[in-house]
Amino acid sequence: MPNDFVHVIFKDNENNIWLGTRDGIFIWNKKKRLFEDWRQYFDRPDWPALANTRIYHIIQDKNNRYWIGTSVGVYLVNKNSDETIRFGQQENGSRKISSNLVYTLLEDSDGLIWMATIGGVDVYDPATDKLIHYNKAEGQLSSDFVISLCEDKRQRIWIGTNAALNIFDKNTQQFSYLDENDGLPSNYIYEIVEDKNHDLWFATGNGLCRYNLDKNEMQVFTPEDGLQSSEFNLRAAYCADDGELLFGGMNGFNTFYPDSLKGNPYVPDIVFTAFTTTRNNQQHEINITPDSKVVLKHDVQSFTIEFAALEFTNANKNSYAYKMEGISSEWNEIANRKFVPFFALPAGEYTFSVRGSNNDGVWNQEGVSLQIVVLPPWWRSKVAYLAYFLMVVLGIWAYIKLRERRLLLEKVKLEKKVLERTIQIKEQNEVITAKNKELNELNRTKDKFFSIIGHDLRNHFNIIIGFSENLLMSFKNMDAANQERHISNIYKSSIQANDLLGNLLTWARLQRNAIAFNPERVKVTEKIREILRFHEEAALKKNILIEIFAKEELVANVDVNMFSTIMRNLLANAVKFTHNDGEIAVSVSKQNSWCEVKIADNGIGIAADKLQSIFSIESTEVVRGTNGEKGTGLGLVLCKEFVEKHGGKISVKSQVGKGSEFVFSLPLHESTKPQSIV
Incomplete structure (x- = not known):
């Protein structure tokens, strides 16, 4: 043989024996009594050499064309024509398959070619030249790693993967699957073979399984039944013409006729073999008979019931199920385990029942039962x-x-x-x-x-x-003068509306205590000079002189924002209600522990009947200034609120036609020392 690694042996319709190796395809030449390269055997040098290519599967379709599954794709050749087609992952259209690694090929009863790849299943229709892909991403397969294919007598396609067995129903075009939860010994399906009785045999990673389509029953065989190993090799299976099955595994191969595997019809007797209790951390055995009744004291920590099925053909495959009435009426299957422990059962009456099967799953449905009574402690007795x-x-x-x-x-x-x-x-x-x-x-x-x-x-x-x-x-x-007048009026009204809205919002926040009060050390005269800069332009327009008088620099303990609002409103009012060429005097002095600030002007003054209400929200009468300036009516209300917030007082003296004098006091900082003003 030119290569020792043979993956597939195939006999075609002309009884030619093909070998698929790791280095191409070779065919037995009966005359020369040796294996020749397939191109040489058929005298087709144009066919692919497939050197260094693994050949996994070869089939011959109904039209006598050869389909070859390899590690580099699928090749279709026809020895009666020049037709040679490659299906690969890099090809286009109906020649593009899910993966180049193809383990199995299958021509079904409808003439469709099924390709098992490691990227899913591809189905090619030679009649229409169309290719369909099935994979896990689309929710069709349990895994894209597909190893084996088989069509059953109902024309369903069985697809073996490394993660369960998938079934495709052509009539409904739907997929279903079987896995370990359904009775498979393993989800890794190496090969699927249909025997002469139309039963399916699954060579898996953990035993051999026979599936009866009519009864929907599975029978699992393990090394205890004579298997060479629990694990089989990839696609190492064959059904001979006489019905003999061969399966290759890790330690050789098994060969048998399915009809020779007779089941075990014997129904085993079930008996109790031991009853062990644990009390005060010590174990005690109780002798029991089928008709006995076990009475346990309340201080029994746990007890274990042991049993057995009297059938020894393959005792390791005997199965058991139990139920403890008083706890649950459901049967619990425990495989081949022959004991059940119970811990700290509450006081009461119980019935323990167990049934078992032989190695072929023939169950003793009657089983045996045992009455168990757990006594309560004295403090839970009837007398108690x-x-x-x-x-x-x-x-x-x-x-x-x-x-x-x-x-x-x-x-x-x-x-x-x-x-x-x-x-x-x-x-x-x-x-x-x-x-x-x-x-x-x-x-x-x-x-x-x-x-x-x-x-x-x-x-x-x-x-x-x-x-x-x-x-x-x-x-x-309009001429330019009218345009400028209109724009000026719009600007002034906007400024006045903005000032009114700002004062309203500030007053509203003050009523809701939404303004934080954060007093700090502030140099009063220095802060007044800083605020005064914002009023210089308005004063210059009316040629008003503003002077500040202070003998010393006083440091007050005030909230900067509130103090700025007080001074800004009082200075703005003084400028507003002072005639052109008028004067405004701001004086700062110390009165005990208070800083007293006076703002005096020689403007229009305030009527005596208005003096008592100018700090109240009830009397926010808006009076125009000497040049028609209009205020918001809320400035003095805010001044009073902010001064009182500091614990100080604000007052006013005024005569109509002579001017007004506003005086308010703020607390001095405790460590204030007089500072000369330069």
Whole structure:
């Protein structure tokens, strides 16, 4: 032989013997009495040499064409024509298969060619030249690693993989599968062979299995039955013309006629062989008979029941099932295990039943049973429960008497509590009245708040809309001066609306305590000069002189944002209500532990009847400035809220036509030392 590694032996219709090796194909030349290269034998030098190629399977179809499964794809050759076709993973169209490694080929009863690859199953229809792919990704196969193929008498295709046995039904075009849960000894299916009785034989990775299609029954054979090994070789199986089956495995091969394998019809007797208990960590055996009743004390920690099927043809393959009525009425199959342990069973009566089978699965359905009684401890006996009942009755009687006495005492306490509660209700009514008054005040404040939003904001937006509409309608006909006037008015109204909305939001947050109060050391005069820079432009437009007077630099303990809001509103009002060429004086002085700030102007002043309400949300009357400037009406309300937040006070003195003076106080920092101002 030219190569010692032979993967397949094939006899064609002309009785030629083919060898598929690891180095090509060779055919027996009867005249020369040697194996020749197949191209030389058929005088077809144009056929592929297949050198260094593993040949896994060879079949001859109904048209006498040869199909060759290799490690580099599938080759189709016809010795009566020049037809040579290769199916491979790199080919295109109907020649492209899932993988080049092809273990098995099968021509089914419909003339379709099935190819088992390591990438799934490919089915080629020579009549239509179409190829169909089946794989795991599409949910058709249990695994893409396909090893064996077989068609049964019902024209179903059986597909052996490394992860279960797949079945394809041509009528429904659906896949199903069998695995170890269905009785297979292993999910690794090396080969599938149909015998003369149309039973299927599966050579697996853990034994040989016969499957009866009509009865849907499986019978597993293991080394105990005479197998050379529990594992077989890849596709090492053959069904001879006379029905003899041959299966090759790890330690040789088995050969037999299926009809010679007669089952074991004997129904085995089932007997109990031992009953062992564990008590105080010591084991004790109990003699039992089929009619005996086992009584166990409550302190038995565990017990084990042993049994056996009296059938010794292949005792290791005898199977058993048991149930313990009192715990469950279901039968539990335990394979060939011949004992069942139980641990810490509660007190009660139980019936243990066991049945078994011989090595061929013939069961003794009657089995044997054993009555078991587990006694309760003394504290759970009938006498104990009677004593418990009497104790409960006495306890209830004593409880009723004590309850009556307690009710009398509670009646006295209750009368006292009613009096106390009456007084509390009166006090709570007074609190509720005060809260209602406060709530009414808040409602009035809310109404005022929304009135400002609905009236003042609406006025600003009406102005903006009016000027915008006029500008939009007459823009082309306006001169530059009118255009500039309209844009200026829109800008001013937008600024005023923004200021009003900002003050409203700040005031609303203050009412909800949503503004954080974070006091820190602040140099008052220095901070005032910083804030004053934001008002220089407005003052310059009206030629107003603003002076700051301070003998020393005072350090106050204030919230920077709140202090900035106070100064910004007071300075803005002073500039707004001071005539052109007017003066504003800001003075800072120390009054005990307080820093006092005064802002005085020589503007239009405030009427006496308005002085008491200018810090209230109830009187947010908007007065225009000396140049028509318009405010929000909320600035002084915020100033009062923020000053009082610091524990200080704010006041005002004013005369109409002579000006106004606002004074507020803020707490000084404890470690403040006078600093001269340069």
